[in-house]
Amino acid sequence: MSDLATLLESWEPVIGLEVHVQLACESKAFSPSATSFGAPPNSLTDPTVLGLPGALPTFNAHALELALRLGVATGAKIRARCRFARKHYFYPDLPKGYQISQYDEPLCEEGGIELWLGGVRKKVRLQRIHLEEDAGKNLHHGTASLVDLNRAGVPLCEVVTLPDLHSAEEAAEYMRALHRLVRWLGVGEGDMEKGQLRCDANVSVRRRGEDRLGVRTELKNINSFRFVHRAIEHEIARQVRILEDGGQVERETRLWDADAGVSQPMRSKEEIADYRYFPDPDLPPLAVDGPTMRKVITTMPELPVPRLERFMREYGLPFDDAALLTDDRERADYLDEAVRAAGDGALARPIASFMLTELLRVLDGQPIAKAPVAPAALAELIALVAGEVISGKIAKDVFAKMCASGEGAQHIVDRDDLRQISDEATLRGLCEELLAAHPRQVEQYRAGKDSLLGFFVGQLMKATGGKANPALSTKLLEQLLAAT
């Protein structure tokens, strides 16, 4: 694709994403059957989900609250009264022949999602966030299709960006940021493999410096993070190639085929798409009342990007560490809680690096909620290191014991006599014994083989069971070796 990289010096991709976010509700958007994943086909239906004659929709209060969280977190304008509209098309997975969605009066408009891209902070502006219901699933089966309506009616919100993204990398990073935000807020699980986060991309390219947008294609069926990048990059390359060859991009909807790694045009519908939107007469306008708004605002957590920046500013963390520790909210909470327990901001950085190395290693991909050591206990351990009570190396052993037994760091150190030897006279005596025991190495060192210092430190550690204060030991050994 280096060939593409060269071409992109003269062509600018313009990308907007429409992402469907499944809201973390127990029951469906417009009826009370369950939303569980993996249930037997058609076992999660009711008259409303099936679109039976006479059935009516009623709206799930929690879906509203979750969508509002996302709206408030993105700084969107929240409509005091929004409206549901019917969007009509015929498809077997759409039981009523229309989807209840929102059209010209969506819940949220404007706002944006912030993300860091190559060391630069960027805000991807949103056009809207609206509420809607999911469709069911068609399984193709030879000359027939089978329809499972379990997913029909599952509450979604659709997050639509302005065409603010300019590369496949940016689009992928936006998806990660949105995914993080959705989970951060408890709005949804965001599992792309389960279809809880689904992405459609509008892609066009134009000559750099050109104001007008090029002809765009809509790319559907991008259902994993990996494919966001691949599918969009593929589409950019496809369009650039067409334009370079003097051709024209056709305005069409294309389906990403992950297996083949290419997109295919969807069969041009044999008719003009006309969704015939109109306000759903079964659902009066949805009013967002004061108490609901207040609840959403007052329970709004510090968001990922501000928190990342605070970690850099207050805790002095490097960007990469701050990013890793704000990848999910529980991690960030863990750090904050540990620092609070330590009562010393200066410990933030060693706590953070211990988390990123030791704790994450122990967790082995599990969420931080599974951490075997509570934040305050970790803070106690790191305080012992900072206070030179134990060495960093001993700290790892102590941590292992904490994980195994749940005992506190101080307790383990005391019981197992793991305190660091920092008394100069004691250490000096030990060092002298060591040098006396290794006359050949002393001679070699003095002959200029400086690297043997490590050998002596190692031997000292071995002799003290790792308890010798490493800095002091090094200093003393240097002094003694330099003497004579």
Added chain:
Amino acid sequence: MVLTREEVAEIAQLARLALRDDELDALRGELAVILEHVEVLGQADTIGVEPMTHAVPTALRLRADQVEPSLPVAVALADAPAARDGCFEVPAIIKAAT
């Protein structure tokens, strides 16, 4: 109000109604008469009038997020014209040519 035959056919297509030619022709005439009658709405002065989407102005009552039992699969499928493997069965959806 003149409707072309193509327009009528297009509406029938959108509405998923297979109509015979004679039906299309008859509907073309009938629709034209009705739409012409409806044209009179243009005479009503509605500047600044909020459309009345609901007969009685109310805000939407919300339902608590609580699950109620689903219909048994057998009941959900009971009246299906065709079913297989716990699913509704429909004729093939013609997909994009590959």
Added chain:
Amino acid sequence: MSAELAYAGAAELARRVRAREVSAVELTDAFLARIDAHDGALGAYLAVDHEGARNRALIVDAMIAAGQDPGPLAGVPVGVKDVIVTEGLVTTAASRILDGWVPPYDATAVARLRAAGAIVLGKLNCDEFAMGSSNERSGYRPCQNPWDLGRVPGGSSGGSAAAVAAGLAAATLGTDTGGSIRQPAAFCGVVGLKPTYGRVSRWGAIAFASSLDQIGPLAGSVEDCALLLEVIAGADPRDATSIDQPAPSLRPALTAGVAGLKVGLPREYFEGALDPEVAAAVRAAGDALVTAGAELREVTLPHTRFALPAYYVVAPAEAASNLARYDGVRFGHRGGGRELAEMYATTRAEGFGPEVKRRIMIGTYALRAGHYEAYYRKAQQVRALIKRDFDQAFEEVDVLLTPTTPTAAFARGEKAAPLDMYLADVFTLACNLAGIPGLAVPVGATASGLPIGAQLLGRALDEVTLVRAGAELERAFGTRRPPAYEGAA
């Protein structure tokens, strides 16, 4: 059974059942026998549930024997329009597309009737999906007018009105989207009440035009309509458009009289194509109210002429949308086709009748991109103006008195052109557009003996005043029955 029982009325029958003067089973059997004897020629029923009705009656009798009160409709045999779903009892909306569909649930209104002790005898004929004004558009068979089998019973709730008039149910449920309760009530000489929009839950009412549809009772008397509405009304969590108000208490208003009541005669309803006999009867109704102490004044509803065009945009648009679910996938009729698109188009072409197709076509047209503003949105704005007319009139008067229909029942086949048929609803549509309640009450007959109905329109949620004035008209004009059904079954 004696016609006396068949016409005794719901309130009286419930009283007798509760007083053990007659058992629910006896009553049910008697009505079923009358249906078996008369309905072949009349066509009021699409399905009769002999077994279910008897079983239900047995339960009611058992409750009474056990000293329990089955409710205010104890043992009362009722019929339900076929656009209202009934659990376990085939429901088709009189459409071939729902041929044989057995719903897995009850409409709220039906559940409430049952909970009050009523016995559902069967499903009543109507125009397909409630689209029509004559019952000639039933997908199964037409229903006739009990007063003259050559005439239509009105529509769409023709079966509901005819069954009451012929004594084949003590009371019935209908639905009213543009006059579908009131117009057939007037044609058949019975009382029909269209409640305020949202008064009765639409859960289980097969949607025609969701913003206009309302379930309501038809019965032989104002009292019975009031009783049924008391039972079926009230907020329902399953219908987001149901009004958050308890069921009103209506029966005390039956004897309240009309002294001091201000009654308006809307000028626009007495102009144009109004049959002189109907006009005279309605004016006589006004006089009767004055005699009883009411005050009569002329009012104006200037946007009346826009009601029909507004209705014929709003109703078909919503209908086209509501009928999209009949696709041959999950229930009902499926047409042939090896490929999905073909299956859809044949299913719907075979399953829907011509009037339904016509409305789907109009509605689809009106909602198309580029048409929406000029049609649906414009019509909804006009609706607001029509509502405003009523609001202003109700600042001056308490209730409006109008004809229900321009003529008495017309002959079968008389209104062949769609627009002519639509004009039969010209006086009833505005009420639905405004969401206000309306009551059709018999006020005499034409020289040839066909019933004439007056229409009372009230403020939103003020069904009480309709019952007050309606009961007064009933006292003044009495009730009449079609002679052919007076004999024993």
